Amino acid sequence: MPFIAVVDDEESVRKALRRLLRAAGLEAESYASGQEFLEHAAQREPDCVVLDLHMPSMSGRDLLPHIRRLATHPPVVVITAHDTPDNREECLAAGACAYLCKPLEDRLLLNAISAALRVNASRPKR
Amino acid sequence: MSGELARAFRHVRIDPGFLWPALVVAIGYYVAARLGFAFTLQPHPISTLWPPNALLMAALLLTPPRSWWVLLAAALPAHLLAELQSGVPLAMVLGWFASNCSEALIGAALVRWCIAAPVRLDSLRSAGLLLLLGGLAAPLASSFLDAALVKLIGFGEGEYWTLVRMRFSSNVLAEITIVPLVLAWAGWRPATVRAMSLARRVEVAALFLGLLTVSLVAFDLPLFGANLAPALWYAPLPFLLWAVVRLGVIGTTSSLAVLVVATIWGAVHGLGPFPGGTPQDTARDLQLFLIAASVPLLLLAVALEERSRAEREAHEQRLQLTHLSRVAMLGEMSGGLAHELNQPLTAILSNAQAAEHLIANKTIDNQELREILRDIISSNQRAGEIIRRLRALFKRGETHLERLDANELVRETLSLAQGDLATRSIAPVLKLAPGALAIHGDRIQLEQVMLNLILNAAEAMAAHTAAERTLTVRSAGNDSWVYVSFADRGPGFAPELIEKLFEPFYTTKPQGLGLGLSISRSIMRAHGGRLWGASHAAHGASFHIALPAVRAG
Numbered sequence: 001m002p003f004i005a006v007v008d009d010e011e012s013v014r015k016a017l018r019r020l021l022r023a024a025g026l027e028a029e030s031y032a033s034g035q036e037f038l039e040h041a042a043q044r045e046p047d048c049v050v051l052d053l054h055m056p057s058m059s060g061r062d063l064l065p066h067i068r069r070l071a072t073h074p075p076v077v078v079i080t081a082h083d084t085p086d087n088r089e090e091c092l093a094a095g096a097c098a099y100l101c102k103p104l105e106d107r108l109l110l111n112a113i114s115a116a117l118r119v120n121a122s123r124p125k126r
Numbered sequence: 127m128s129g130e131l132a133r134a135f136r137h138v139r140i141d142p143g144f145l146w147p148a149l150v151v152a153i154g155y156y157v158a159a160r161l162g163f164a165f166t167l168q169p170h171p172i173s174t175l176w177p178p179n180a181l182l183m184a185a186l187l188l189t190p191p192r193s194w195w196v197l198l199a200a201a202l203p204a205h206l207l208a209e210l211q212s213g214v215p216l217a218m219v220l221g222w223f224a225s226n227c228s229e230a231l232i233g234a235a236l237v238r239w240c241i242a243a244p245v246r247l248d249s250l251r252s253a254g255l256l257l258l259l260g261g262l263a264a265p266l267a268s269s270f271l272d273a274a275l276v277k278l279i280g281f282g283e284g285e286y287w288t289l290v291r292m293r294f295s296s297n298v299l300a301e302i303t304i305v306p307l308v309l310a311w312a313g314w315r316p317a318t319v320r321a322m323s324l325a326r327r328v329e330v331a332a333l334f335l336g337l338l339t340v341s342l343v344a345f346d347l348p349l350f351g352a353n354l355a356p357a358l359w360y361a362p363l364p365f366l367l368w369a370v371v372r373l374g375v376i377g378t379t380s381s382l383a384v385l386v387v388a389t390i391w392g393a394v395h396g397l398g399p400f401p402g403g404t405p406q407d408t409a410r411d412l413q414l415f416l417i418a419a420s421v422p423l424l425l426l427a428v429a430l431e432e433r434s435r436a437e438r439e440a441h442e443q444r445l446q447l448t449h450l451s452r453v454a455m456l457g458e459m460s461g462g463l464a465h466e467l468n469q470p471l472t473a474i475l476s477n478a479q480a481a482e483h484l485i486a487n488k489t490i491d492n493q494e495l496r497e498i499l500r501d502i503i504s505s506n507q508r509a510g511e512i513i514r515r516l517r518a519l520f521k522r523g524e525t526h527l528e529r530l531d532a533n534e535l536v537r538e539t540l541s542l543a544q545g546d547l548a549t550r551s552i553a554p555v556l557k558l559a560p561g562a563l564a565i566h567g568d569r570i571q572l573e574q575v576m577l578n579l580i581l582n583a584a585e586a587m588a589a590h591t592a593a594e595r596t597l598t599v600r601s602a603g604n605d606s607w608v609y610v611s612f613a614d615r616g617p618g619f620a621p622e623l624i625e626k627l628f629e630p631f632y633t634t635k636p637q638g639l640g641l642g643l644s645i646s647r648s649i650m651r652a653h654g655g656r657l658w659g660a661s662h663a664a665h666g667a668s669f670h671i672a673l674p675a676v677r678a679g
Binding site: 010013015016017022054056058081104106 | 469473475479482549595
């Protein structure tokens with residue numbers, strides 16, 4: 001079962017997404033900040049990261065390069081409640097697989113995650 | 127003959143709207159003429175105060191010129207009825223009607239020529255012109271005509287110039303007291319009384335009761351000898367000044383009317399400080415006293431009302447500007463507000479869709495369903511609260527002072543700015559004094575000031591990395607003051623700019639109006655508080671507000 005990490009500073013969103021992903025048959029854990037995620041990723045790297053863009057102290061944009069440096073190169077689906085064309089371009093250029101706006105339709109999110117997992121599976125590992 | 131007359135007048139149409147004013151003028155003119163006779167010091171031939179002309183002039187000033195002939199025609203039967211009872215020859219009665227009408231017409235035409243309709247005593251200019259043209263020029267012109275007609279018809283005695291002087295002073299007194307009285311009351315609405323507080327009603331009653339008592343004692347009761355005369359003249363002055371300062375033009379003209387009636391009634395009955403010499407001397411002294419009292423008091427009342435209206439308008443404009451600046455600020459925050467609303471909406475949607483998946487998989491239990499529903503309700507309440515606060519900020523209303531807790535106000539404002547701060551990756555650091563910090567103020571306006579300072583701080587750190595963006599909000603209080611400060615880690619500002627930042631239209635932002643800090647400072651001043659800024663070079667800038675503390679209890 002693929003393991004999905006949700007990184008979002010908003011507790012209610014974190015909890016709801018974790019619940020949704022588990023209900024859809026995925027293994028999911030959630031983290032309140034980039035730092036918390038990186039600490040846990042050192043023990044177990046996720047198969048995919050659902051990453052909120054706007055977070056205090058370390059934004060999703062700041063976290064992206066750290067995720068790229070992880071051994072398994074987990075794909076990243078960026079989610080945001082504040083959509084701007086600049087944000088979208090920057091995130092995709094920085095290696096995000098998908099960029100979705102909140103509120104999230106489950107179909108869109110699950111499709112983006114499965115597409116990201118497929119792409120990642122076909123990529124040669126370091 | 128009657129056929130010819132009918133043909134001559136077949137184009138004359140009387141607007142039905144003029145009938146009521148015509149009836150009021152006819153009745154008013156008759157009553158005014160009877161009063162004029164009652165105000166005559168016998169055997170002096172001329173009334174101390176002759177109100178019909180003034181009443182007619184006031185009626186002309188309040189109606190369009192095309193209706194004037196109807197009003198003058200309505201006054202004729204009233205004039206004939208009043209004058210013929212006193213045994214005056216018909217030629218003289220008609221002559222006086224002509225001179226009365228000429229005074230009203232000259233005054234009304236001159237005033238309307240200089241002041242755009244509607245004529246109101248709302249500025250020193252219009253009051254001055256009314257007194258000068260209606261109160262002085264018109265009586266002067268008609269007095270010559272009046273005295274000439276008396277001499278021509280050969281009714282009564284007296285020299286031509288003596289007649290002119292007597293008519294003139296009688297008519298001036300009537301014009302300067304009655305015309306402003308009628309104009310002021312014409313603008314009165316019953317709603318004014320309904321809107322009056324109980325304290326205000328008591329004040330009005332006390333003022334008029336006091337004025338009436340003092341006037342009766344000074345002018346109408348045989349209580350004092352002639353040696354006290356000068357002191358008695360000034361007895362009503364405190365009440366008149368009270369009316370000028372507190373009741374405006376309508377109160378002043380009404381108080382002067384009480385004074386005029388009381389003094390003349392006393393003099394006619396041989397009471398008060400004025401009688402003693404010949405009737406002519408008594409009438410002259412009385413008229414000079416009343417004219418000298420009325421003109422400055424009326425002008426003072428108009429000037430005070432004009433100033434207070436200007437202050438009200440300035441206050442209204444300040445409120446409008448404050449509101450506009452708040453709306454502009456909320457516009458700037460729209461991205462952040464959308465972010466803030468999207469969070470609970472995301473939680474609601476994802477929770478509901480999670481429940482759908484669980485139901486489809488038949489793996490849901492009641493406990494989990496309850497938790498999902500509880501989370502949905504809680505997110506919904508949060509979204510509702512954001513919308514409620516936004517509506518309050520968008521609303522334009524009067525200042526509403528209430529007891530507030532500065533710490534709670536900081537938390538509420540930060541929750542509104544939460545979205546904006548989140549999109550900029552700023553987590554505010556709160557260092558609030560323990561417990562509540564009681565202040566007195568308008569919640570919306572104080573939130574506006576705090577929001578402005580928070581957004582400025584956030585913008586000042588735009589060029590920094592997320593880790594460097596720190597907004598520290600501190601609060602403190604002592605017995606006298608409550609302090610709240612907002613410190614950023616931005617580049618700060620040059621010391622010479624500290625005061626310039628608070629000037630209207632000065633801005634360092636490319637899209638700023640430059641009104642935020644200036645309006646914030648005026649809001650703080652209106653609350654008896656202060657707003658100031660300080661730059662800490664490499665450590666950023668801080669803005670501080672101080673508000674008078676409200677003691678517990």
